[in-house]
Amino acid sequence: MHTEPADILVVDDELGMREGIKRLFEVQGHHVDTAACGADGIALGTQREYDVYFLDLKMPDMDGVAVLDSIKKVYPEAICIIVTAYASIDTAVETTRLGAYQYVAKPFAPDDIQFVFDRALERRAYILEARRLREERERRLLEVAQEKSRIRTIMNAIGDGLLVINQDGELVLFNPRFLTLLRINQTLVTGQPVLDLLPEALREQITEILTKKERLQGIEQEIVIQPPAKLVVMANTASIQDEQGRFLGVVSVLRDISELKNIELLKSQFVNMAAHELKAPLSAVQGYLEVVIEKTLGDAPEIYDGYLRRSNERCLALIGLINDLLNISRMQAGTVKREIENLEIGGILRPLTEFYQHEIDKAQLTLTLTLDQPLWIAADREEIQRVFQNLISNAVKYNRPNGEIRIHGYREGHYAKISVQDSGIGMTQEEQERLFEEFFRAKNALTRHITGTGLGLTIVKSIVNAYAGKIEVQSTFQVGTTFTVSLPLANARRKDEKEK
């Protein structure tokens, strides 16, 4: 039975009737509002939904049917009991057809109205419960819909490919990344068998879990997908269970690790080459020293002078190589500390050419340095020195006797351009293409006795790039090579200040 207090509205022009009903139900703990005319009844009755309405059918301002109509428009499920002095069948049929719950004929005994009221309350309770259930269901449906769309959005945003398959190997869920990773071009439909579309290794992974149907540890393995493009994918497959631990299917997450693999490969190649380059001079030194120590060639010490000198050279070269490697590694790690200042190119080049003069003379070369105008750049002095040290040193080493080195500095747009031209052995097209590769050194009869780490130009390029400059090479085999470095000019105003 309805135990909670009910809200009741009585609309009746007769005071006695209003007060009678009010008293009857207030005694029972219900709350009763009253209205003395139809208009007030409508105003009150549509403001909020009462549990039960008692409506007088015959009032001076309007009849109860109009009030009923107005309330029903706002609250279609409102329970309205018509109170009427004209207990005709016609009126009763009319009001129930319009949505009245029941009617009571005046005059009535309290028991009569109580009976109708109690049934009305039961009815009201059913309506409220049904309404509650309906609203809850609607809310849940809405939540589910939102949840679904949220999950879909999340899945689509994931950078990894996602695939969910049920225990029959049919497609349950996937995201677009899954399709692109596996190069699947066809449209997939939920519920379609999907195993045959997968690369073999992934299919095996999934099939293993599908057939065992146990709570297995996930399987993680690299899968190489090809053709058309070789792709290395880390595939992680695990079983899905419900709360009772029943097997439902499998989920596979695919991560593209091609780039990572590529970096790994490059890194190991670099380490390999570095190890090779370090080992070669060290092995040579070891061999020389062994011969010296074991006096393999005889007892006279001067026999070994050449071996010792050569050992010393190789050790110096090794130190140079290690310095270069450290330099490159610092540049790649971005831990180079640069002290940027305004530098005039001539102020860098002149001392450098003096420094190399001895070697230039020894190699019977002539060097000319031409600077069209002062060229100011903003850079770290040591780094810019290193750039031109490398280029001048190369121009000396890869030159010919009686050859030339021409250094020319000029302005072009917003750039300082410095070309270092030698009349040396030049490079083939293939050599030019590989020039800036780490450890690359042109290998032929002419370069055999030239020492170097193969890292100089790699460093030069890294430095020039760090200043948003560029380095170009123009070379003719057996004729000569010209390197041209372009570096952005320092801020024009500051340059003018410097010149004043």
Next chain:
Amino acid sequence: MNKKILMIDDDVDLVQLIKPVLEKEGYQVAAAFDSREGWDLFQSFAPDVILMDLAMEHFDSGFVLCHKIKNSDQGKNTPIIMMTAAGHETGIRFSTQTAEERRWIRADDYLDKPIRPRDLLAYLREKVFHQSDAH
């Protein structure tokens, strides 16, 4: 008549190290620093054995020269010893397992670089010239 050894290797250090040691041991030694020089010297010097680097101008230039020498009338019986560091650097093993490989690569043996002078001398005495005692 002293045995004649031809070294073909672009590793200047190795040649500078080994050549005097071999000469001190009584061998007559000529050295070439690339395949072309190697081929020329092979013809003029007529060595009893050739020590050859595998990777000179190209990674397989030793094989190519070896093939050329072994297919010449003058060189078909000249032992050729390949010297290479490639084995432990790249993991490649130079075994000639198939007839096809044997027909093509006809090096008589492979030595791992770096080669210690003392080991090379012992190798030449025992494996190449089959002498039990030093000169």
